[in-house]
Amino acid sequence: MSFLISFMLLIIIIYFSYILIIKTVNKLFNFNITENKYLKIYYGFYIAIPMLVTFLVITLFSSKLILFYLGKTSQQSFPQNSIKSCALYIHLQEDYKCQILNKKDFKSLKVISKKYLTYTDFINSNKINILTLISILSLFLLFLKLHSLKNINEKLGSMVEVFLWCFSLVGILISIGIILSLFLETLKFFHLVPLKNFIFGLKWNPDATNNISQNLGLIPLLNGTILIALIAIIFSSFLGIFSGIYLSEYMPKNLQKIIKPILDVLAGIPTIIYGFFAAITLTPIIQSFLSNFNLILNNESSLIAGIVIGIMITPIITSLTYDVFKTLPKNIKEGALGLGLTKNESIRKICFQMALPNIISSIILAFSRAIGETMIVVMASGLAAKITLSPFDSVTTITTQIVIMLQGDQEFNNPKTLSAFALGFILFLITLFLNIISLYITKKYGYNKK
């Protein structure tokens, strides 16, 4: 809550300082500023940006900076957590508890954490003072620059550009963050478990108490993941392609206009709903159906998970196929009809050939969606890590194991927790590879309107 209150205070201060500037400038220079909308924004930026930046730095990084400074200046180095918790103990006036954290150098730890406490107290109590100081400084700078405010529009333009450029860096930062965070944790994992054991291991048993590096093998998980994704693709590609073709070529236009948006909405239904449907409704139906043929289906099986993921990705394939068939030029279809082909012959022998690369790339895209799908698999496919090709058995997947490893307590020096990051890295590489292939196919062989 203190965060929110200080943020509100900050906004109020910015507003009042803005009004102050306008009034003083009007009085000093006999100059009616409020007429120029852009000048207002420029002043606002001038005061608001330095204040916002300092505010964010103080709230997010102040304790880290202090710890860094203390680590540089003091002779002994302590772990940051122990300094923090010792400071908390001193704040609660229970100094003796610091001894638990570090028995040997307990006195120097106490001195350092007292310093830490005073610094943080100083910064917390003087937050508003620092901010006002900075606003006054930026006001002063603004007054110095007042004489060169003629080309205000150009200046504002360049300022806006810098602003937008900073935001567009966030996209890069996020992807760098994904790669870095996955990569660093994966490296930590491979210090504990050799790469060879992980990639070629045939056993997945993270709960094993001894010799864990022999029990973290990728192959069973990869088996389950690919089995489920293949079932999904087999189920959905036929349905998706045929319904896409029918929708674009045979359906009356009014119906097309209704059904296409419905497909888009269906593609956005949360996947947990599909998972619920798989576990509660579909499993009993298919179990009773298969029992007629003396086949036994587990309560959790790759068949059900595959079928439901297939249902989930069918709208994607349908709408992509629809889009490709809509972009094909009309004269080709009409020429084929003019030569005496029936409509289905023109579609099968001419249009389908032209659209095939795009359709294949859409199927690859759907395959990568199926591999990365989590909730359906968590609810419907089980936890048994087996190497099997039978669709009636329960299998486990990469995504399920990531959820299982990280759901509860997390210890970042345990191979069990770190294995989730290694699995995530593998998943990231697989999906990235598939996406690049699908992009390559559409770019090189696909039909484009241009």
Next chain:
Amino acid sequence: MSKFRLFKEYIFQATGLFSIFILFFILIYMLYSIFINSYKAFYTHKITLTITFTEKMLKNQNLKDPNFASNILKVTLNNLLKTENIKTDDILSLKSIIDLSNLLEKENTALINKTYNLTFLLNSAIDNYLKNNISPQTLTPQILQEIKKLRLTKIIYPIFNIYFFTNNDSFSSELAGIKSAFIGSISSILVALIFSFIIGVSTAIYLEEFSSKKLLHSIVEININNLASVPSIIYGLLGITILQNFLLLPRGSIILSGILLGIISLPTIIINTRLALRGIPNYIKESGYGVGASKHQIIFNLVLPLALPNILTGTVLAMLRALGETAPLLLLGAFIFNTKTPLSLFDKSTSLPIQILLWYNIPSHGFLEKASAAISILILLVILISILTMYLKNKFEKKF
């Protein structure tokens, strides 16, 4: 020969129609089965008890004591059922005792010599029996008989289950509700909206209007297209390492899940906004230059207002995706039994899909239909909002 070709044509058309039919049949069946399961969660049973408070009853008693309220209820129930060995919680929910003791504390001595017709919630076993969820063998035959009688005389009657919307999660199925999950979902979506809309739209404007074809431009472009197709669980891993362990946002809090959902929906918003900006024809910008406007004036006064309907539609659809996102939040500690309503952004909270998963995992009766009901609310929310946005888009979109 031509008949054969015509036959093939019919077969082809029939297969296409059949596959569309199958697709829609399965999807409609899915929604139907969930709605059918869910209706039981939307009503509950209440019992009307007539209690007369006498001076003798209230004299020398601690009115705040729940045991006293429980005793009163026990006596009334035994009078009603003409027995002596029925306990209060055999029939009534625990909440009814709390309700009664609140009433006693509030009214105090004003109650004396008055007769009240009070309604109380039944407990989950009897509620489930009346909804045909469990077999009658689980209840004692004596209670069963009396309940049947009371149901016929309408002393026990079904009523709309308002508690499903006003309560937080609970272990007993007659009291569990979606309030905290709903608030958590909506507030984290709002955080995500603020985060991703500002950053996404400004990135898209920069990429479309300001940057020339430079190195940075191409890197950002490739990045964003890749990010859009990364599985959402990998964003969960990012959230753990950067948001939770580096920026030290509290695990399971609204702000953590909100920012993560914002990051997930960022690429979609950027791509949609770029498409919307590209849809504005060049002559509009050129006419702006002709009048003497500068670049940022043209962008913020001409291009953005025209592209806004499409941008907003894309944003709303991305937010709906984020609303249903479950897996990354599971990793960030939102999978908790939460009986408190979150009051600030740093409070722990679940979200609607995670509440569904929690109820799905509880084996006792009555929770599966709660999960179905939560799902139907989620689906209705998603479908209604997307239909509304499509309608509004068609209304306000300007075509060139």
